[in-house]
Amino acid sequence: MAQTVLVTGGAGYVGSHACKALARAGYRPVVYDDLSNGHEWAVKWGPLETGSLLDGDRLADVIKRHKPAATLHFAAKAIVGESVAEPALYYRNNVGGTLCLLEAIRSHGALPIVFSSTCAVYGLATETPIRETHSQQPTSPYGASKQMVERILRDTDTAYGIRSVSLRYFNAAGADREAEIGEVHDPEPHLIPRLLDVALERDSAITIYGEDYDTPDGTCIRDYIHVEDLADAHVRALGYLLDDGPTTALNLGTGEGASVREVVEAAGLATGRKIQVETGSRRPGDPDRLVADARLAQKTLGWAPSRSDMASVMADAWRWHLKFFGQSKS
Numbered sequence: 001m002a003q004t005v006l007v008t009g010g011a012g013y014v015g016s017h018a019c020k021a022l023a024r025a026g027y028r029p030v031v032y033d034d035l036s037n038g039h040e041w042a043v044k045w046g047p048l049e050t051g052s053l054l055d056g057d058r059l060a061d062v063i064k065r066h067k068p069a070a071t072l073h074f075a076a077k078a079i080v081g082e083s084v085a086e087p088a089l090y091y092r093n094n095v096g097g098t099l100c101l102l103e104a105i106r107s108h109g110a111l112p113i114v115f116s117s118t119c120a121v122y123g124l125a126t127e128t129p130i131r132e133t134h135s136q137q138p139t140s141p142y143g144a145s146k147q148m149v150e151r152i153l154r155d156t157d158t159a160y161g162i163r164s165v166s167l168r169y170f171n172a173a174g175a176d177r178e179a180e181i182g183e184v185h186d187p188e189p190h191l192i193p194r195l196l197d198v199a200l201e202r203d204s205a206i207t208i209y210g211e212d213y214d215t216p217d218g219t220c221i222r223d224y225i226h227v228e229d230l231a232d233a234h235v236r237a238l239g240y241l242l243d244d245g246p247t248t249a250l251n252l253g254t255g256e257g258a259s260v261r262e263v264v265e266a267a268g269l270a271t272g273r274k275i276q277v278e279t280g281s282r283r284p285g286d287p288d289r290l291v292a293d294a295r296l297a298q299k300t301l302g303w304a305p306s307r308s309d310m311a312s313v314m315a316d317a318w319r320w321h322l323k324f325f326g327q328s329k330s
Helices: 013-024 056-066 080-085 087-106 141-160 191-199 227-242 260-271 295-301 310-325
Strands: 004-008 028-033 048-050 070-073 113-118 164-169 171-173 206-209 224-226 248-252 277-280
Touching: 004 013, 004 056, 013 028, 013 070, 013 227, 028 056, 048 056, 056 087, 070 087, 070 227, 080 087, 080 141, 087 141, 113 141, 113 227, 141 164, 164 227, 171 227, 191 206, 191 260, 191 310, 206 260, 224 227, 224 310, 227 248, 227 295, 248 295, 260 310
Parallel strands: 004 028, 004 070, 028 048, 070 113, 113 164, 164 248, 171 224, 206 277
Antiparallel strands: none
């Protein structure tokens, strides 16, 4: 009988891809999601339990009925700018919600947790590529909330024996290669789907914020990691914990970066369409480069990205975008 895994936020972008990877690996994912940011159509590989992360009684009931062997914890608010404007919302949901989850888990045994963390815990990078030992000075309530949860997880391991892997990933990108699921946010904060919106004439232009960074073409460089590679890492982290691996935190990235200009060019090549570009001023706090050193994940989990070249990322994202949003004027 397949082991059950509770997936909080499993109706969201990365969570739904992780559910597909879990099912292919022989697990039974049970999605727990309030559908405030996720989509019911993205839940295809196991049952959906609708509920708030802050509803401890509902969480406890779901855990009691489904008896999961472990938890993949994605449920969180995740827009940096919104977190600056509404910090209480982020601390209540991301930190308070995780505390509710941990209390529910404690009442049914010390279930291990794979936690969806972020490179935002580091803040402004003083070295690149960034290692897990880099200082943590998050510049937004979003990053600070994730840092707090990582600390809480370390403390709950010490106190209650709840082991965890915190996966600090960089820029999630792309879509399921079979176009069954993909990225849909409202509003859409991420560069690649916004570029594809321009290609489909759902938007008129993309704005590049700053062209005077210390990079070869003057635009920011980021480490884009295919969402399928992220999903694979979560399944491997689950296996690591089920094999009694100790609590740890790992970067997920490619070790290489692409500039905004390079991503725009890749979108044009993948779509065969003109991407109209406008320029704007720098956004406060945007560093020149954010690139991961992911060697520890490779050593600990036997993981390495296999589909994160920009051509594959963009081709998969475009296939999904065309399917979900449909053809526009050519």
